[in-house]
Amino acid sequence: MSIYYYLAAFLFCLGLLGTIFKKDLISILLCLELMMSGVALLFILFSKSTGFLGAQLMVIFTMIISACEVAIGLSLIIALYRKKQTIYTDDIKIITE
Amino acid sequence: MAIDIFLTIITVIFALMLVFSKRTVVSAFALLMTLLTLALIYFQLGSIFLSAVQVLINAGAIAILFVFVMMLINLEQFQNNREKSKIKLVISTFTMLVVLGVLALVINNNIETLSVNNLTDNSMNALFSKLFSTYFLPFEMATVLLLAAIVACIVITTHEKQLVEEETELHKMEPKL
Known part of the structure; x- marks a missing residue:
């Protein structure tokens, strides 16, 4: 069971790497989802080791929040694609323009 | 194992x-x-x-x-002509290694307390009695959050122009009917 702690940490860090180095917005959202699942795994492991059942309920709330995040993120990507015809982070310079 | x-x-x-x-x-x-x-x-x-x-x-x-x-x-139309920046890869790998090192250190130091199984009642009954008593307010807030997400998705993805055009077309149709 203890190997799963390292797995959760690794999933979180891999998602972080992908979020920084990926270029299109869909891949960035995929990596954010990976980070969320690492955190959910950590919650379940804590619930097992401490005996605190509320941590498992936190996983349900984490899933709800990640579903909202993905839905709004994808709709923003579609709106951006309609306006600028691209989804790459290099081509979007709204702040610096 | x-x-x-x-x-x-x-x-x-x-x-x-x-x-x-x-x-x-x-x-x-x-x-x-x-x-x-x-x-x-x-x-x-x-x-x-x-x-x-x-x-x-x-x-x-x-x-x-x-x-x-x-x-x-x-x-597919713009997938292949992207060049990769090496400095971004180096920075992200460095960040990942630092965060992973810190997390692995924390886990390594507490591995004995973490790998004990203390959970006595893992049934769905216990889970849901807690969800609908102690965590009832967060549960309701989550439903409100989902509703807000649905409304936000509809508002973001709908064209304003498209809506106006549809309305004007409807106004044109009315006298014929």
Whole structure:
């Protein structure tokens, strides 16, 4: 069971790497989802080791929040694609323009 | 113990495939498989309800939503002419290694207290009696959050121009009818 702690940490860090180095917005959202699942795994492991059942309920709330995040993120990507015809982070310079 | 290592290796392989594959469709497939193997891990840890919810919501709905959006956006037209910046890769790898090192150190120091199984009642009955008593307010707030997300998606993706055009067309139609 203890190997799963390292797995959760690794999933979180891999998602972080992908979020920084990926270029299109869909891949960035995929990596954010990976980070969320690492955190959910950590919650379940804590619930097992401490005996605190509320941590498992936190996983349900984490899933709800990640579903909202993905839905709004994808709709923003579609709106951006309609306006600028691209989804790459290099081509979007709204702040610096 | 053997099944722990087996599931961990499979999850790591699919997660690496997610981050390092060049095609976004392959990444979405790898995310789907990662979520399914994580559901197996939840099942093995004893939380059966969360495993079922993971398969239904995360793997069944969210990962498929990504594929739907990829169908709406034509990714192939500008996929190959992107050059990779090496400095970004170096910075992200450095960040990942630092965070992973800190987390591994924390886990390593507390591994004896963390690997004890203290959970006595893992049944769905105990879970839901807690959800509908102590955590009732957060549960209701989550439903409000979902409603707000639905409204936000509709508002963001609807064209303002399209709405105006449809309204004017309707006004033109009325005298004929």
